[in-house]
Amino acid sequence: MQTLLSWSVSGLALALMLAGAGRIAWHAPESPTNDLPKVRGDCQSCHPNEAKDWAESRHAAAWESESFAQTSRSRTLKMCLPCHAPEPILVKGFGEHPALREDERPHGIDCISCHQDANNAYHGTLGTKTDAHATAKNEKFGTVDMCATCHEIFGTVDWYKQSEWGKDPNGCVNCHMPVVERPIAAGDGLPARKARIHKFEGATPEMFQKGVKMSHERRDDYLQIKLESVWVGHTVPTGPEYVVVIVEAQFMDGERLVGKHQTLLADNVAIDGNDTRLKPGERRVIRAPIPDGAKEAIVRVLHKRNRDWSDDKARVLYEAKVAL
Numbered sequence: 001m002q003t004l005l006s007w008s009v010s011g012l013a014l015a016l017m018l019a020g021a022g023r024i025a026w027h028a029p030e031s032p033t034n035d036l037p038k039v040r041g042d043c044q045s046c047h048p049n050e051a052k053d054w055a056e057s058r059h060a061a062a063w064e065s066e067s068f069a070q071t072s073r074s075r076t077l078k079m080c081l082p083c084h085a086p087e088p089i090l091v092k093g094f095g096e097h098p099a100l101r102e103d104e105r106p107h108g109i110d111c112i113s114c115h116q117d118a119n120n121a122y123h124g125t126l127g128t129k130t131d132a133h134a135t136a137k138n139e140k141f142g143t144v145d146m147c148a149t150c151h152e153i154f155g156t157v158d159w160y161k162q163s164e165w166g167k168d169p170n171g172c173v174n175c176h177m178p179v180v181e182r183p184i185a186a187g188d189g190l191p192a193r194k195a196r197i198h199k200f201e202g203a204t205p206e207m208f209q210k211g212v213k214m215s216h217e218r219r220d221d222y223l224q225i226k227l228e229s230v231w232v233g234h235t236v237p238t239g240p241e242y243v244v245v246i247v248e249a250q251f252m253d254g255e256r257l258v259g260k261h262q263t264l265l266a267d268n269v270a271i272d273g274n275d276t277r278l279k280p281g282e283r284r285v286i287r288a289p290i291p292d293g294a295k296e297a298i299v300r301v302l303h304k305r306n307r308d309w310s311d312d313k314a315r316v317l318y319e320a321k322v323a324l
Contacts, residue, residue: 040104043111046132046185053198054110062108067305071242083150084108090117090138094145095152114146128184142196147172159234163280171233175207176200203237203303208317212236212278216299216322218290223249223261223297223322225286227278235277237303241267245277246302246314247286251294251324259291266307290324297322 036044037055044051054060062068062084063075072080085105086098098113115122120134127137140146148157151172165171177196184195201207211232216225225247229236237245244266251259263286268274278284290297298321302314 039110040107040112041116046187047111048186049182049195050111050198057198057200058202059109059200060107063105064108065305070306070308071240083153086113086150088112088116088118089114089146089149090123094140094143094149096149098149130185132185142173142177143169144172145169154239156234156238159238159280163233165233175233176202203315203317205315205317208236208301208303212301212318214299214301214318214320216297216320218322218324219287221290223251223288223290223299223324225249225288225299227284227286229278229280229282232278232280235267235275235279236265237277241270242305242307244304244307245317246300246304246311248300248302248311249288250298250300251291252296252298253293254295258293259289261288263288294324296324 036048037051037060038044039051039054058065068080068084069075072084075081082098082100085101085108087101089096089098092098111122115124117123117136121136122133123136123138123141125137125139125141127135129135144157144160151157160166160171168174173196177198177200179194180197181192182195183190183192211230213228213230214226216223218224227247237243244264247263247265249261250257251261263276265277266275267277288297298319300316301318302311303317304311304314
């Protein structure tokens, strides 16, 4: 399954100990780590790959991002804050709304947020033993129940459970944390093995184009644009109502723009009672009238983390030119 997640709220963080069995003689890496991102607990020293992944993720930016600052009213909306800088979610347990931590909030959702329990043990699916820290085997780690701790609030998990993938307990990570072969930690003699990438990618061009099939052609006096959700287990977009997707057709005569048509995919229930998001498995047809003089159309799909942003701040998920 390929899913898209908006980035206003978040769920998983660094998988420190997802693998291996038996006791490992642990050796801290000898190479310098000043080029690695700093995470709470100094996890990057032994888990550099996961730390680098995390630094590129929306989890790392959960507290500091411009979109969160704006939509949480400069971080004053109390209901929004805990999932963006949580105390370890294992303290309360999966499915319980986490507490907001008091310190180091700019780290957002990091290793400790998801992996550490109240006794400072780090959880993973196998509970690998190590001299570095206490570990615990947790078979619910990386499941939908874990992700739902934060992501259920805006309906993402409910949509997932209604989709064709809804019975897969690991559906979220199978899509947003693909498997890669590499050592789980730095040290002597640790082999490459199957591990999860920790970038938590959501609304990226690669994921959108794998999850939504696009086609377009001229029909009489309009441009027909078809979207089909083929590998997405929730709505497009997903998350809070301020995250939107725009399907756009720009009509050109050479370098001159002669017209533009936009269709908004958004949860507008609180505004006008409509939910225009693309549902799992849905096929949608958009008909954009072709203005006089148009010789070419540029079809784009734009993703905005804040519907009030201008189009030039949107991420382009898809773009194609259509001769008219």
